[in-house]
Amino acid sequence: MSFAKGFNHRKYKATPTVALSDRQWPNNTIDSAPKWCSVDLRDGNQALVEPMTVEQKLRMWDLLVKLGFKEIEVGFPSASQPDFDFVRALIDGNRIPDDVTVQILVQAREELIARSYEALEGAKRAIIHVYNSTSPVQRERVFGMDKAGIKDIGVQGARWVREYAEKYPNTQWSFQYSPESFSSTEVEYATEVCDAVIEEWRSTGNPIIINLPATVECASPNVFADQVEWFCRNVKHREDIVVSLHTHNDRGCAVAAAELGVMAGADRIEGTLLGNGERTGNMDIVTMAMNLYSQGVDPMLDLSGMDEIIAVAEYCTKIPLHPRHPYAGDLVFTAFSGSHQDAIRKCLSKQGDDEHWQVAYLPIDPADLGRSYEAVIRINSQSGKGGVTWVLENDYGLNLPRWMQIDASRKVQAQAEAISGEVSPQQIWELFESSYLKPVDGCAMQDFAISQNNAENDGQDMLKLHFNYGGKKIQLTGQGNGAISALVNGWQDHYGDNVEILDYSEHALNAGTSSQAIAYVLLSVNNTRYVGVAAHRDVVSASLQAVINAAAQSQSEAAGAQRKAS
Ligand SMILES: CC(=O)SCCNC(=O)CCNC(=O)[C@H](O)C(C)(C)COP(=O)(O)OP(=O)(O)OC[C@H]1O[C@@H](n2cnc3c(N)ncnc32)[C@H](O)[C@@H]1OP(=O)(O)O
Numbered sequence: 001m002s003f004a005k006g007f008n009h010r011k012y013k014a015t016p017t018v019a020l021s022d023r024q025w026p027n028n029t030i031d032s033a034p035k036w037c038s039v040d041l042r043d044g045n046q047a048l049v050e051p052m053t054v055e056q057k058l059r060m061w062d063l064l065v066k067l068g069f070k071e072i073e074v075g076f077p078s079a080s081q082p083d084f085d086f087v088r089a090l091i092d093g094n095r096i097p098d099d100v101t102v103q104i105l106v107q108a109r110e111e112l113i114a115r116s117y118e119a120l121e122g123a124k125r126a127i128i129h130v131y132n133s134t135s136p137v138q139r140e141r142v143f144g145m146d147k148a149g150i151k152d153i154g155v156q157g158a159r160w161v162r163e164y165a166e167k168y169p170n171t172q173w174s175f176q177y178s179p180e181s182f183s184s185t186e187v188e189y190a191t192e193v194c195d196a197v198i199e200e201w202r203s204t205g206n207p208i209i210i211n212l213p214a215t216v217e218c219a220s221p222n223v224f225a226d227q228v229e230w231f232c233r234n235v236k237h238r239e240d241i242v243v244s245l246h247t248h249n250d251r252g253c254a255v256a257a258a259e260l261g262v263m264a265g266a267d268r269i270e271g272t273l274l275g276n277g278e279r280t281g282n283m284d285i286v287t288m289a290m291n292l293y294s295q296g297v298d299p300m301l302d303l304s305g306m307d308e309i310i311a312v313a314e315y316c317t318k319i320p321l322h323p324r325h326p327y328a329g330d331l332v333f334t335a336f337s338g339s340h341q342d343a344i345r346k347c348l349s350k351q352g353d354d355e356h357w358q359v360a361y362l363p364i365d366p367a368d369l370g371r372s373y374e375a376v377i378r379i380n381s382q383s384g385k386g387g388v389t390w391v392l393e394n395d396y397g398l399n400l401p402r403w404m405q406i407d408a409s410r411k412v413q414a415q416a417e418a419i420s421g422e423v424s425p426q427q428i429w430e431l432f433e434s435s436y437l438k439p440v441d442g443c444a445m446q447d448f449a450i451s452q453n454n455a456e457n458d459g460q461d462m463l464k465l466h467f468n469y470g471g472k473k474i475q476l477t478g479q480g481n482g483a484i485s486a487l488v489n490g491w492q493d494h495y496g497d498n499v500e501i502l503d504y505s506e507h508a509l510n511a512g513t514s515s516q517a518i519a520y521v522l523l524s525v526n527n528t529r530y531v532g533v534a535a536h537r538d539v540v541s542a543s544l545q546a547v548i549n550a551a552a553q554s555q556s557e558a559a560g561a562q563r564k565a566s
């Protein structure tokens with residue numbers, strides 16, 4: 001396959017920047033949420049291969065209300081009967097809560113405006129959103145008009161909006177105007193058009209929203225922020241209008257543009273859940289709201305049921321969510337790599353309930369979005385001891401000493417490499433069990449008797465123990481300061497090995513009467529290190545079996561070497 005012959009950057013030119021040398025927005029921070037307006041049911045819907053059915057729209061509507069949206073663009077009711085019927089279903093079905101305002105979109109065309117008002121008849125409150133496009137390309141190539149002609153379309157549209165509103169006095173109307181393709185329009189001209197529209201509406205006293213779209217994202221987000229700041233500083237009657245933004249994601253910066261736009265003075269943000277919308281999508285409200293949340297700002301939306309949000313969005317749009325989608329994707333709170341897992345495990349163990357979140361690699365607590373910690377650490381060949389330790393600790397209650405972590409993670413790593421894939425927690429446990437918890441060569445302890453603090457032996461403990469080895473019952477007797485040291489001495493006497501305990505630990509496995517103890521022993525036998533682990537309902541038995549498991553490995557190796565030599 002060859003590359004496209006026409007790939008040629010000279011075909012394109014840079015988007016003009018705004019002359020704003022004293023820009024203020026870089027000094028600002030966002031410390032409260034903007035007003036949100038969901039356009040899932042309009043912009044999101046108009047971009048779908050199969051537009052939503054009424055049933056899907058109602059599912060989406062119910063979700064948006066549940067999340068806390070107070071303004072929701074519900075469609076383009078003059079465009080089609082299903083859009084019209086949906087608006088009617090909301091109004092006639094009394095589905096619009098008192099604190100929620102519906103919004104509809106319409107072109108600046110009288111018959112469409114008239115039909116939009118019909119669709120909204122009986123609503124307590126509504127926003128009529130009228131638009132026309134203002135950029136040079138749209139003026140010259142789509143509409144074939146000069147600046148004055150395009151401005152007239154907007155002003156005439158605003159006039160019809162005002163006049164038709166008077167015919168429906170029982171509804172509280174807000175008026176919204178979008179100079180479509182604002183970010184590709186000369187900012188002075190876009191502002192002039194908006195001034196004229198505002199003039200058309202101001203005398204009514206109805207709330208006015210001016211919505212500035214990056215209909216197609218065409219420059220870096222700082223350029224958009226300059227445009228927004230320029231507009232806010234120069235538009236007439238700034239104090240009487242709500243400045244809203246509506247960004248698209250063509251360059252992948254819709255969220256950044258909206259955020260910088262709010263820093264530049266905007267009050268309100270339009271977008272969709274998880275970024276559905278034309279081409280690369282609309283601004284993703286989930287991401288922007290969660291960005292605020294992660295900075296300690298109340299987003300004024302309840303996104304704690306992330307899985308429900310995803311389920312409804314996928315059901316309505318038929319577009320699956322990318323596993324790396326910010327905050328929401330399946331893999332976004334998952335670490336496969338060893339050093340990340342190690343850091344997460346250490347931070348989580350130190351994270352107090354009442355302090356600010358300080359966990360490396362996790363920008364927010366997954367639990368806040370209803371996600372469990374199980375998915376946080378997953379194991380493959382990139383993982384290290386931190387990750388394996390986390391899984392055994394969290395899923396199976398094991399508290400491995402450091403040398404045990406290293407030994408166990410080597411085994412898991414070997415398995416991950418062998419299967420070239422993920423090793424599940426269940427597989428890790430099975431590997432742990434078969435590697436450590438099965439007596440070496442069937443070397444299982446049968447019984448033991450211990451007499452503590454034996455006066456005849458300088459107060460030391462005396463141990464007599466039987467275990468199976470190679471089909472024979474072996475008896476060991478030894479004395480020492482405690483059962484383990486007595487066993488080590490007994491083993492040395494019986495086999496002539498030089499045995500030393502390098503480390504030992506044990507803990508209860510689970511609470512309650514059925515609890516088990518697990519013991520971990522690191523032995524040096526004839527200067528070679530062996531790991532022994534054993535679980536038993538009684539801690540002394542677990543410890544003794546762990547020593548036998550470790551020491552028996554040396555016997556087993558010696559026997560193997562002897563067989564080879566003979
Ligand atoms: C950036 C955005 O997302 S804008 C929203 C876009 N969304 C949609 O278009 C979805 C719904 N739209 C529709 O279903 C249809 O476009 C309708 C029903 C509204 C209109 O359909 P039609 O009347 O067949 O016209 P069509 O959509 O092709 O519009 C083109 C005509 O409207 C004019 N027009 C387009 N936008 C506007 C506008 N905002 N204001 C005034 N006139 C406009 C064009 O100049 C063109 O006029 P012409 O026929 O004289 O050349």
Ligand SMILES: CC(C)C(=O)C(=O)O
Binds near residue numbers: 178180216
């Ligand atoms: C109608 C407007 C607001 C729009 O959707 C856009 O410009 O992207």
Ligand SMILES: [Mg+2]
Binds near residue numbers: 043213246248278282
């Ligand atoms: Mg749009």
